[in-house]
């Protein structure tokens with residue numbers, strides 16, 4: 051049976067996500083955007099589809115403003131919302147994007163009640179919490195894309211620093227999807243199994259951690275208009291692949307916590323096993339006292355952002 055993924059929001063992140071999913075032949079893809087953007091949404095879908103003979107994929111891609119088109123989706127990804135502009139933090143987006151998440155979630159509940167729901171819209175940890183509360187879905191089926199992106203950035207910076215293959219670098223970033231809330235776990239980062247601390251002096255590692263925290267801001271400043279989309283869409287595609295192929299991949303993601311890491315009733319980035327059921331397990335690892343403290347602070351920040359929402 052053919053699988054189906056709906057991407058809500060056909061902007062930079064959404065369209066790139068749709069392209070990655072189709073080109074990997076993971077599923078047929080529906081892109082949904084607002085009625086005013088129906089033309090561009092259909093145009094992007096058709097443009098992607100016309101590449102299929104050259105790229106060699108079978109997936110169908112459709113663009114529409116009709117939410118009913120998401121019916122039967124295995125996964126729904128929401129990227130609808132406004133992105134950051136220079137000088138803005140992810141938290142500045144809260145009021146506009148919360149309303150968007152509310153209306154999109156109503157549609158997901160109506161048309162794709164069995165889907166696994168991945169949230170990409172920022173401020174991520176608050177938006178995925180809102181999506182969870184508003185949808186009434188079980189927590190394993192509502193997941194936020196954050197750690198996949200933050201960790202791939204950390205991996206890329208480590209690989210560039212050492213001049214080694216990106217594929218040989220593993221790194222784990224948990225915590226909040228904000229510059230201050232991020233918790234890059236140096237103790238869990240390695241190159242072909244060699245602990246990072248054996249390859250780089252502390253001050254270089256600290257610099258890479260700092261660059262990772264500000265990775266999104268670095269791109270916002272360089273682009274001058276809008277925020278990152280190539281690496282974010284790669285993060286989403288990896289999560290979708292793990293779910294559709296039931297891979298049980300360990301991908302740090304924003305998950306609903308029920309006592310893990312001493313935290314409950316909030317979404318925060320943690321190492322998660324992703325498979326057909328969504329978040330199949332949260333890996334609870336022992337953290338150094340300072341890492342635990344950073345995670346606790348990240349949780350506080352997320353709760354502060356969530357308190358601004360009326361759910």
Ligand code: APR
Nearest residue numbers: 059060061062063064083084129130131132133170171172
């Ligand atoms: N339903 C469907 N689409 C919507 C809705 C809605 N209710 N509201 C807005 N959109 C669409 C916009 O029309 C636009 O096409 O969402 C799209 C967002 O695309 P961009 O403006 O290009 O933003 P993008 O860079 O893709 O970022 C989207 O992802 O990473 C996060 O912080 C980022 O929250 C932002 C989101």
